[in-house]
Amino acid sequence: MSTSQKPAVLLLADGTVHIGKAFGKIGTTAGEICFNTGMTGYQEVFTDPSYYGQIIIMNNVHVGNYGTKETDVESNSVKIRGLIARNLEEQYSRKQADASLEKYLQDNNIVCIEEIDTRALVTHVREAGAMNCIISSEILDVEELKKELAKIPSMDGLELASYVSTEKPYTMGDEATAAVKVAVMDYGTKRNILQCMVDRGAFVKVFPAKTTISELKQFNPDGYFISNGPGDPAAMDYAVATVKEILKESKPTFGICLGHQLLALANDIDTFKLHHGHRGLNHPVKNLVTGKCEITTQNHGFGVDPESVKKAKNVEITHVNLNDDSIEGIRLKDKPAFSVQYHPEATPGPHDSRYLFDDFINLVKEHK
Numbered sequence: 482m483s484t485s486q487k488p489a490v491l492l493l494a495d496g497t498v499h500i501g502k503a504f505g506k507i508g509t510t511a512g513e514i515c516f517n518t519g520m521t522g523y524q525e526v527f528t529d530p531s532y533y534g535q536i537i538i539m540n541n542v543h544v545g546n547y548g549t550k551e552t553d554v555e556s557n558s559v560k561i562r563g564l565i566a567r568n569l570e571e572q573y574s575r576k577q578a579d580a581s582l583e584k585y586l587q588d589n590n591i592v593c594i595e596e597i598d599t600r601a602l603v604t605h606v607r608e609a610g611a612m613n614c615i616i617s618s619e620i621l622d623v624e625e626l627k628k629e630l631a632k633i634p635s636m637d638g639l640e641l642a643s644y645v646s647t648e649k650p651y652t653m654g655d656e657a658t659a660a661v662k663v664a665v666m667d668y669g670t671k672r673n674i675l676q677c678m679v680d681r682g683a684f685v686k687v688f689p690a691k692t693t694i695s696e697l698k699q700f701n702p703d704g705y706f707i708s709n710g711p712g713d714p715a716a717m718d719y720a721v722a723t724v725k726e727i728l729k730e731s732k733p734t735f736g737i738c739l740g741h742q743l744l745a746l747a748n749d750i751d752t753f754k755l756h757h758g759h760r761g762l763n764h765p766v767k768n769l770v771t772g773k774c775e776i777t778t779q780n781h782g783f784g785v786d787p788e789s790v791k792k793a794k795n796v797e798i799t800h801v802n803l804n805d806d807s808i809e810g811i812r813l814k815d816k817p818a819f820s821v822q823y824h825p826e827a828t829p830g831p832h833d834s835r836y837l838f839d840d841f842i843n844l845v846k847e848h849k
Contacts, residue, residue, distance in 0.1 A: 486502050486503075487502065487503040487507060487618050488500065488501075488502065488503065488618070488621060489501050489502055489503040489504075489593075489594040489616060489617065489618040490594075490616070490617050490618075490620070490621055490623065490626060491565060491594050491597060491614060491615075491616050492614060492615050492623060492626045492627065492630060493514065493605075493612055493613075493614045494612040494613045494614065494630060495609060495612060497605060498623055499594075499597050499598075499602065501594040501595055501596040501597045502594065502595050502596045503592075503593070503594065503618035504564070504566075504569040504583060504586070504593040504594065504595045505564065505569075505583060505586035505587055505591045505592055505593035506586065506587055506590050506591055506592050506593075507592070507618045507619060508590075508592045508617070508618065508619055509592060509615065509616070509617040509618075509619055509620055509626075509629065510536065510562050510563040510591075510592040510615070510616050510617075511536070511562065511563075511613060511614065511615040511616075511629065511630055511632075511633045512534050512535050512536045512562035512563065512613065512614070512633065513534060513535045513536065513611055513612070513613055513614075513635075513636045513782070514535070514536050514537075514538065514565075514606055514611065514612060514613070514614040515532075515535050515536070515537055515538070515606070515611060515757070515758055515760055515782065516537065516538040516539075516540060516599075516602075516603045516606055516607075516757075516760060517537055517538070517539055517540065517760045517761050517780075518540050518760065518761030518762070518763060519539075519540070519541075519761045519762035519763070519778075519829060519830070520540070520541040520762075521541075521762075521829055522762065522828070522829020522830065523539060523541075523544050523545070523582075524549050524550070524553040524554060524585075525553060525554070525555050525828045525829045526539075526561075526780075526829065527559045527560065527561050527564070527591075528554040528555045528556045528558065528559055528560055529555050529556070529560060529671055529709075529780060530555070530556050530560050530645040530669030530670070530671070530709070530710055530711060531560075531669055531671075531709050531710055531711050531738060531739065531780045531781070532560050532561045532711065532780065533560045533561075533562075533641050533644060533645050533669065533710075533711040533712075534562060534636065534639065534641050534711055534712065535561060535562060535636075535711075535782075536561065536562050536563035536564070536565065536614055536616065537561050537563075537564060537565065537760075538565045538566070538597075538599055538602055538603055538606070539564065539565070539566045539599070540599060540600075540603060540761075541566075541567075542567050542568055543567075543568045543570055544564075544566045544567075544568065544569055544570065544582065545569050545570035545571070545573060545581065545582030545583070546570045546572075546573055546574060547573055547574060547575040547578060548573030548574075548575050548578025548579070548580060548581055548582065549578060549579060549580050549581070549582055549584075549585040550575075550577060550578050550579050551579050554672070555671040555672050555673060555828060556645070556669075556671065556672065558589055559585075559586070559589035559591055560645065560711075561591065562591075563591060563592050563593060563594075563616045564586065564591060564592075564593040564594075565593070565594055565595075565597055565599065565602065565616070566593070566594075566595050566597065566599060567595065567596070567597060567598070567599045568595060568596070569582060569583070569593060569595040570582060571583045592616050592617070592618065593616070594616050594618070606757055607757050610756045610757050611636070611754070611755070611756070611757050611758060611782060613630060613633045613635065613636075614630070615629055615630040615633070617629075636712070636713065636754070636782060637713055637754050638713050638715070638716050639712050639713050639716060640712050640713065640716040640717055641669075641710070641711040641712030642668035642669055642690050642710040642711060642712055642717060642720065642739065643690045643691060644711075645668075645669040645710060645711060646667045646668060646669065646689050646690035646691075646710075647667045647687055647688075647689055648689060649689070650686055650687060650688050650689065650692075651686070651687050652684065652685065652686045652687070653675050653676070653679050653684075653685050653687070654678075654679040654683055654684040654685055655684065656684045659682055659683055659684030660682040660683070660842075660846060661682065661683050661684070661703040661704060661842060661845045661846055661849060662683070662684050662685075662686070662700065662701070662702045662703050662704075663678055663683045663684070663685045663686075663702055663703065663704045663705065663706050663845065664685075664686055664688060664697050664700050664702035664704075664705050664706070665685050665686065665687040665688060665705075665706045665708060666688060666690065666692070666697075666705070666706065666707050666708055666720070666723065666724075666727075666740070667687045667688060667689060667690060667708055667710075668690050668707070668708045668709065668710030668717075668720060668739050668740070668743075669708060669709055669710025669711055669739065670687065670708035670709060670710070671708075671709060671824070671826060671828065673826040673827075673828040674706075674708065674709070674737060674824075674826045675687065676826075677825075677826050677835065677838045678706070678838060678841075678842065680838075681838055681839065681842040682842065683842055683845070685706070686700050686702070690710075690719075690720065691719055692723070693723070694723060694726035694727065697723075697727070698730075702732065703732065703733070703845045703846075703848070703849045704732050704733040704734065704735070704841070704844070704845035704848070705727045705730070705732060705733070705734045705735075706734070706735050706736070706737075706740070706841075707724060707727075707734065707735070707736035707737070707739075707740030707741075707743055707744060707820070708736075708737065708738075708739065708740050709737050709738035709739050709740060709780075709824065710738070710739040710740075711739070712739075713752075713754070713783060714739055714742035714743055714746055714752050714783055715746065715751075715752050715783075717743065717746075720743050721743055721746045721747050724736075724743050724744060724746075724747040725747045728747060728813075728816055728818060731816060731817070732817070732845075732848060733817045733818070733841065733844040733845045733847075733848050734816070734817065734818035734819075735818075735819060735820065735837070735841040736818075736819075736820030736821075737820065737821060737823075737824060737825065737826075738780065738781050738821075738822060738823070738824060739781075740820055741785065741810070741811070741820035741821055741822045742781075742783055742784070742785060742822075744811065744813075744818060744820045745785045745789075745790070745796075745811065745820075748793055748795065748796055748813065749789075749793065750785060750786065750789045750790055750793050750796065750811075751785075751786040751789040752783050752784065752785055752786060753783065753784060753786050754782060754783055755781070755782055755783060755784050755807075758780075758781060758782035759779040759780070759781055759802070759804075759807075759822075759823075760779060760780045760781075761778070761779060762776075762778050762829055762830035762831065763776055763831075764776070764777045764778075764779045764802060764804065764823065765777070765802070765803040765804065766800050766801065766802055766803065766809045766810075766823060766834075767800065767801050767803055768799065768800055768810075769798060769799055769800060769801065770799055774803065775831075775833035775834050776830075776831045776833050777809075777823035777824070777825075777830070777831070777833065777834055778823060778824040778825075778826075778827050778828075778829065778830030778831070779822070779823045779824065780824065781822060784807050784808060784822065785807075785808040785811065785822070786808075787806075787807070787808055790808055790811065794814075795813055795814050795815045795816075796811050796812070796813060796814065797811065797812050797813075797814055798810070798811055799811060799812050799819065799821075800821055800822075800823075802822075807822075808822065809821060809822045809823055810822065817844055817848055819840075819841075821834070821837060825837040825838060826838075
C-alpha cells in the first residue's frame with residue numbers, strides 16, 4: 482500500500498468504472514487490459530517486452546512483498562503500460578532486494594491503481610474479452626477519461642515489435658568456444674531465452690527487427706531463432722517476409738510465442754486475436770509427439786488458427802493447450818523448423834519445457 486493514498490480511477494472501454502488508490506507514478510496511462518494468473522515473478526512479468534502496450538491485472542492478492550532486484554529482469558526496462566492490483570506492497574521482506582516495488586515503478590514511470598477487486602475484474606475481462614482501458618490518478622472525471630480512452634488504438638492490427646527491438650546488433654556467449662552460432666531475430670526477446678541457448682553452448686547474435694536476410698547471412702549462422710514480442714503478428718509483413726527467406730536457408734529454426742505465429746504466417750497459416758489471451762505460469766500443454774503434459778508459462782493475445790493449420794500439408798501440430806485445445810506448437814515436415822506458443826525459458830514459471838532448447842541446439846549441431 483502506498484503512503485500517498487491518492488484516489489485513482491480505472492475505466493474500461495465498455496464503460497466499467499473502478500475507483501481505487503494510486504501507486505507508482507501519479508499520472509494517466511492507457512492500453513489493452515489483460516490479466517496474469519501467476520502468483521510470483523512479477524518483476525519478470527513487468528519487464529517482458531511482450532507486454533508492451535498493455536495494462537496488466539495481477540491476480541495475487543499481494544504484489545510487491547519481496548521487493549525488486551536489479552537482476553530479476555527480462556529486458557532493460559519495465560514494458561507494461563500500467564498495473565492493476567488488489568494490494569501493491571511498499572514494504573518488502575527479501576534481504577537481497579534493491580528497492581521497493583513502488584520506487585521501482587516510480588523510477589520506470591509506471592502509473593498503477595490498487596484496492597481494486599481484481600477477482601471481479603478478471604471475471605469481467607474473461608467474460609467480456611480483451612479491450613482498452615485507462616488508469617488515472619490526475620484526471621478523476623470519468624467523462625473526460627472516456628474522451629482520452631477513445632484516442633487509444635486497438636491492439637488488433639497494431640505493429641509493436643519494432644518499438645521494443647534492439648537498435649543495434651549485440652552478442653552473447655563465447656564465439657571462440659561455442660559449438661554453434663545462432664542468429665536471433667529480436668521482436669522483443671526475453672533475456673533468459675538468450676541465456677538458455679548460451680548455457681547450451683551457443684554463441685548468439687541478436688539482430689534488430691527489420692534486419693535483412695543478407696545481413697543475417699553475413700553472420701553465417703548455424704541456426705535461426707525467431708523471438709517473442711508484442712502486437713499483432715498479422716501486421717508484421719516485414720517480419721513474415723524475413724522468416725520466409727530464413728526458411729529458404731533450410732537451417733534449423735526455432736520460434737517462441739510471436740515467433741511461433743510468424744512461422745505460421747510464413748507458411749500461409751492464419752493468426753487471430755484470442756478472446757482474452759493466455760497469460761500466467763500454470764497453463765497445461767500436451768506434447769502430441771511424446772504424449773506427455775507440461776505446465777507452461779504463457780503470455781500471448783493472438784494465436785494460430787486451428788482450421789488454417791489443418792489445411793497446411795507441410796505443417797504438423799506438436800502441442801495443444803489442454804484448457805481450450807488451442808495450437809501450442811507446430812513443426813514443418815519439409816524443413817528443420819519448429820515453434821511453440823508458450824515460453825519454455827520459464828522466467829517466471831515451471832521448467833517443464835526447457836527440453837525444447839536442448840532439442841533446438843541438438844538439431845543445429847546435427848545440421849552443422
